Amino acid sequence: MKEILREIGMIARALDSISNVEFKEIELTKGQYLYLVRIGENPGIIQEKLAEMIKVDRTTAARAIKQLEMKGFIERKDDDRNKKIKKLYLTEKGEELFPIIKRENEHSNQVALAGLSEHDAEALFDLLQKVRKNVEVDWEFVKKGNKRTY
Incomplete structure (x- = not known):
C-alpha cells in the first residue's frame, strides 16, 4: 500500500515550517497562527471546541491561547449566560493579522494544488x-x- 499518511505528514510539516518562518516577524510561533485564524473564523469559540477543531489536547491549546493572549492577539470574554464560560475573540491587533494569515493560506492552497x-x-x-x-x-x-x- 502507498504511504499516503507519510505524504500527508510531509506536506503538513513543510507548510507548518514555512508558516513558522514567515510569521516569525509578526510574533507568531509554533503553529499559533492556526489558533488565531480559527478564532477569527469563529468569534466567541470556547477553548475546548478550538482544541477539538485543531486536533490538539486541552493542555496544548491552553498554552497556545495563553501565549496569544499575553501577546495581545486574542482576548477572553465572559459568556452572557454563564460566567464560567470564557469565549475567545481576536483583539484589534489580532484582527490586523487575520487577513495576512488568510492570504498565506490561500497562497499555500494555490501552490499545493498547482497542476x-x-x-x-x-x-x-x-x-x-x-x-x-x-x-x-x-x-x-x-x-x-x-x-x-x-
Missing part, C-alpha cells in the same frame, strides 16, 4: 475529509485514555 484540475482538487478534498473522519474516530478513542489494538 490539479478543479475536479481533481474537489476529489482530493472529498477523499481527505473521509480520511480525517476515519482518523477522528481513533483520535476520540485515544483522547479518552483508551489504547488502540493493532
Whole structure:
C-alpha cells in the first residue's frame, strides 16, 4: 500500500515550517497562527471546541491561547449566560493579522494544488475529509485514555 499518511505528514510539516518562518516577524510561533485564524473564523469559540477543531489536547491549546493572549492577539470574554464560560475573540491587533494569515493560506492552497484540475482538487478534498473522519474516530478513542489494538 502507498504511504499516503507519510505524504500527508510531509506536506503538513513543510507548510507548518514555512508558516513558522514567515510569521516569525509578526510574533507568531509554533503553529499559533492556526489558533488565531480559527478564532477569527469563529468569534466567541470556547477553548475546548478550538482544541477539538485543531486536533490538539486541552493542555496544548491552553498554552497556545495563553501565549496569544499575553501577546495581545486574542482576548477572553465572559459568556452572557454563564460566567464560567470564557469565549475567545481576536483583539484589534489580532484582527490586523487575520487577513495576512488568510492570504498565506490561500497562497499555500494555490501552490499545493498547482497542476490539479478543479475536479481533481474537489476529489482530493472529498477523499481527505473521509480520511480525517476515519482518523477522528481513533483520535476520540485515544483522547479518552483508551489504547488502540493493532
